[in-house]
Amino acid sequence: MSEPRRRLSPDDRRNELLALGAEVFGQRPYDDVRIDEIAERAGVSRALMYHYFPDKRAFFAAVVRAESERLFEATNTPPRPGQSLFDQLREGVLAYLRYDEENPYGAWATYVGMGRHDPVLRGIEDVDNERQANRVLARIRAAAGVELDSKVERDLRIRVYGWLAFTFEMCRQHVLEPSIDVDQVAEACAHALLDVIRRLPGIPADFAERTVVDGPTRRLGA
Template identity: 40%
Template sequence: MASRTRLSPEQRRAQLLQLGAQLFATQPYEDVHIERVAEMASVSRGLLYHYFPTKRAFFAALLAQAADQLAEATTPKPDVSPREQLLAGVENYLRHCAANRLGVSTIHRGAASGDPEIESILERSTRQHEERILTVLAPGAEPHPLLVLAVRGWLLHLRTVGHEWATTAADVPLDDVRDMCAGALVGALVALPAAAQPSELGSLLAD
């Protein structure tokens, strides 16, 4: 019998999270038994609980990992125009959703969990993307509260569209979804009263 490959603690943790993502992305939270992850990884339950003492801790780690991966995939490029940053950011997000359907489903399920710790992880992720966008739209200025609401609402819209497209409507061309989402943000900004519109709105409207 071939000997089992030994993994470093970091590799083992990553393996367990990868397997767990498959369960949480396809089953309701209450139906998932994380002991199944130990079976899938051919490790003891004690080892699993060493890394993740509870199912809640396991799920929180999954969400945090998915949020970090998303942040890395959508890092903006400051040397291009705001419009180019918007289109590139949305496209990178959609490509990330398509390539990481399990992680996207995990985030989507977490958003509806009602768990304070889970909500905190998602809130930090949303804030990070919100601050990135506002820094581009209103550089060096305190954004108007209505502008903040518009950006935050659009991020929730983008999250929902990304999940639905990646999991149920992947036959819709990426370019069309990208342009729709980018147009939704621009439309929301145009609808703001003049005092709340960002200084870089003209750059977003330019072809």
């Protein structure tokens, strides 16, 4: 039975539909979800549903985009004065894992969405990866304390994109198997990027030395 329809602003109604979509797509395969079902559960007419989203593909893309925006904001962990790069990376990954734990359906809908080959969904992933890469690169530059050579910047960006894919999969595995220790995941991801930085040809030698972290809980010095 549908819920009684409530008066909401257009933005609030759209956000409500997106939240409901994340819940539904996060529990069932895309092909099993009907747009009419979403409208019924939200207590709106089919016509109103199509007013906001022309078809199921557009609705799913909007759900993935909204969840990606929420995740991007959730992983915005500004560095504290004197905080090491290791700790910054670790906190960012922990924020990612917390978001997944607090929004399991939305997180899974995003994982499913990013695994599809639809060009619209691929475009959402590309935008999100670029924003995340720029955020990580800014932290690395600040930690290096010197201007990096343009070739080093290029090669570093490529490796950061690869690291994002690695981190994405590590966090997805935690959704699949919640018993995996979040601290181990976060530290493994942080260590992985520091190792990539240290091995990058052309990286300043003093910065490379400062990326060495002894043991799983030792912190990279400022």
